[in-house]
């Protein structure tokens with residue numbers, strides 16, 4: 001029998017039972033645009049309404065109705081559902097739904113069972129079936145790998161599956177699992193990382209599989225139109241890469257708030273500063289995060305001390321901010337500073353949302369508001385932006401490119417627009433956040449790009465097509481990099497009406513990306529609508545050790 005890290009053992013023992021009641025509040029995982037896992041509430045109907053377990057809580061009618069509904073397309077529940085169907089088989093799933101057994105779990109909450117893991121789901125958890133399966137039912141067990149036999153304790157019930165804590169890996173997959181690779185003492189308890197026990201090559205292969213499945217499930221185009229998904233591009237840094245961290249803590253209860261002032265040098269018991277424990281909304285106290293950069297880790301201790309000292313002052317939960325930045329006290333003007341000097345390359349940690357951060361990407365400098373969006377893994381930005389450049393101007397092309405104009409939609413602080421600007425005569429960017437646009441314009445100046453060449457405006461992405469009407473569509477590339485929810489129909493309609501020669505779609509959610517690309521290609525079947533060919537799809541690993549994958553798809557107009 002394989003031993004499991006003590007953190008897993010602790011997780012198995014200490015899950016708060018109130019969190020795992022049948023029909024009680026359960027949590028659904030969601031990922032923010034920068035890949036951070038957050039948990040929000042979803043209500044599940046009782047798995048066996050006729051025989052409630054002793055932990056059963058009554059659901060309101062509204063809660064029941066919500067739980068009975070199928071998941072929103074492309075949501076993390078829907079992505080999981082597709083994985084469940086692939087494990088259980090469509091016929092069995094259909095039969096269970098028809099026979100109304102799809103919500104009737106064969107297991108009790110807190111029951112311990114043995115399961116065999118069939119696949120690693122796209123959300124990063126193992127998807128298993130019970131060893132003595134009598135009805136089609138799956139069990140989702142985080143931190144497990146295909147081929148493993150594990151013991152799990154059920155803590156949540158949902159449609160055709162239960163979710164359990166990993167108690168023991170009975171038969172490990174020794175080809176894949178190696179616990180000596182784990183570099184974080186919180187791995188197994190913290191909800192942030194899923195893959196530290198895997199080799200980096202295996203992580204990249206699993207991420208490619210996620211992209212393959214996303215296009216299979218959400219991009220319903222003919223198989224001959226679907227290019228082979230390329231290998232996932234690695235991150236140069238696999239630990240110490242995160243340039244942003246947002247640990248949080250809950251406020252003390254009213255009683256504690258009103259009680260006597262606590263000593264300021266001892267961490268009160270209620271105060272846990274960190275990330276959500278796996279599968280819960282309970283905070284795990286953390287003092288370090290090995291995937292975050294060194295300056296962030298150096299700042300965690302002093303910030304924790306400050307929070308502990310002032311803990312009596314908090315009446316609301318707080319999300320802390322740690323941003324790795326070049327030292328903004330040094331003038332960024334290339335005439336006054338050597339950008340290769342130690343002074344310019346000194347890193348500091350910014351904790352105030354309103355302060356300015358600075359990063360270098362290739363030869364370009366970017367400044368942005370610490371509270372606004374910027375990609376969270378600086379090490380991967382040169383390969384990512386180079387890949388997008390080569391996708392627009394393929395180095396293997398035999399003819400010189402005719403592309404002279406770039407439209408950067410959802411442009412943030414101007415990352416792609418500015419890095420790619422040397423290759424275009426004119427560049428226009430659009431972004432909803434006025435703050436980011438202010439910085440995009442500032443960044444153009446910081447990098448000596450003229451106002452005649454580059455312009456940024458704030459607004460909804462679809463509005464850009466009215467602005468760039470004078471851009472010659474045969475010479476224009478459009479870059480799309482939307483938030484996790486993807487593009488809306490208005491945007492896609494306007495994109496197709498504009499009809500640029502090349503579209504590069506960068507996405508932090510490959511499922512909505514696949515859905516949007518299907519829509520772009522489907523619309524092209526209509527009379528008079530621009531047609532596109534999906535040329536390539538490639539994952540990029542912006543978040544090593546986690547299940548997250550970024551994806552870049554390239555579409556060329558069919559003339």
Ligand SMILES: C[S@@+](CC[C@H](N)C(=O)[O-])C[C@H]1O[C@@H](n2cnc3c(N)ncnc32)[C@H](O)[C@@H]1O
Nearest residue numbers: 373410411412415431432433460461481482483
């Ligand atoms: C994934 S980020 C990409 C930012 C930028 N391309 C980068 O790499 O730094 C998505 C950006 O879209 C912006 N955004 C969200 N909804 C938008 C909309 N409807 N129109 C334009 N921008 C939007 C967000 O503020 C965010 O900056």
